[in-house]
């Protein structure tokens with residue numbers, strides 16, 4: 001900064017710099033870049049090396065009519081855009097930022113309304129046991145049935161739900177709905193091994209002080225046995241806030257609830273946490289499965305993850321299976337379970353019920369599995385393909 005510029009700390013980790021007498025926005029950008037560059041060096045806090053990044057939003061005096069609060073609001077909107085698009089950058093406020101910020105505000109309001117009006121749906125995606133080809137688990141995946149826009153994918157609303165804390169209510173609803181459903185399947189098919197229900201837990205949900213109690217209460221209310229619930233969390237979630245996290249996870253574990261690390265391999269992978277946390281399952285991210293048998297690196301990574309999980313006594317679910325070749329490879333590697341479009345996309349409860357019915361109908365045959373070909377789902381038809389083994393023709 002130049003002497004005469006003002007630096008203020010507005011709140012926790014928010015700082016504001018006021019640059020007066022700037023003739024050109026490019027001069028401001030130079031300063032933003034300089035700040036970002038300075039912050040690249042690490043800091044030492046109690047001998048621990050830490051890194052930080054800055055998201056910088058810039059608002060300029062363009063009309064001469066801006067009030068101080070306009071500057072702050074515009075800079076804030078620009079900063080949020082930077083944050084949402086991946087941090088560690090700067091953004092100069094412009095009309096796009098304005099519409100981005102407005103869209104953001106509108107989405108938040110709509111989400112609040114959606115919670116009130118219960119506009120959410122749970123879709124279910126089967127998880128298949130590779131050795132037997134039979135369905136063994138199911139993942140609950142939320143959808144938003146928007147009155148005008150139709151079905152909205154979680155990728156389009158979970159980030160804002162997370163940021164605003166609305167995910168807590170949405171996530172609780174998903175847990176409750178899916179547990180109730182899983183309990184109903186058990187009553188309907190008492191002679192089948194119970195399906196293990198996988199539910200995603202968001203960081204905000206996870207940070208709630210009484211989350212373990214809430215989950216236990218939900219299980220009590222729905223009657224689902226804790227052994228039939230597997231919570232999916234991400235690596236970054238277990239790495240923050242370690243002590244309280246360990247205590248909470250142990251509590252869930254003692255009750256019999258299973259824990260899985262979702263999207264394994266794409267996060268920080270500071271493997272040390274696996275030693276301390278009572279994890280049952282690693283879900284290998286689709287990014288690696290995609291390249292299985294095609295990319296040397298991806299194939300090596302999948303081999304390594306499976307070997308590593310076996311050594312630590314963890315079970316493995318491979319995500320994003322789209323081809324028979326991937327299944328063949330994963331079976332050879334003795335991967336436990338697989339989930340992906342090859343078997344079925346996430347299905348509405350009605351279609352999933354048919355899937356389950358057929359799946360059990362054919363489960364008497366050895367070495368068969370069947371898939372639900374999704375193209376036909378749109379026509380409301382259900383098809384099942386039986387395979388004598390994975391190599392044979394359908």
Ligand code: C2E
Pocket residue numbers: 125140141142153154155158167171174200201202262263286319320321322339340341342345346
């Ligand atoms: P995720 O937990 O990793 O879920 C798997 C995602 O991969 C799902 O996307 C699923 O539809 C997709 N997928 C599964 N198999 C295949 C495949 O073979 N090929 C391809 N290309 N994709 C496949 P979806 O349902 O859109 O969910 C996206 C993410 O949103 C989820 O990723 C999860 O992180 C989040 N999410 C979904 N439901 C919930 C929820 O109830 N709570 C929370 N906190 N997050 C949720």
Ligand code: CA
Pocket residue numbers: 139200232262
């Ligand atoms: Ca998941």
Ligand code: CA
Pocket residue numbers: 262263283285319
């Ligand atoms: Ca995943």
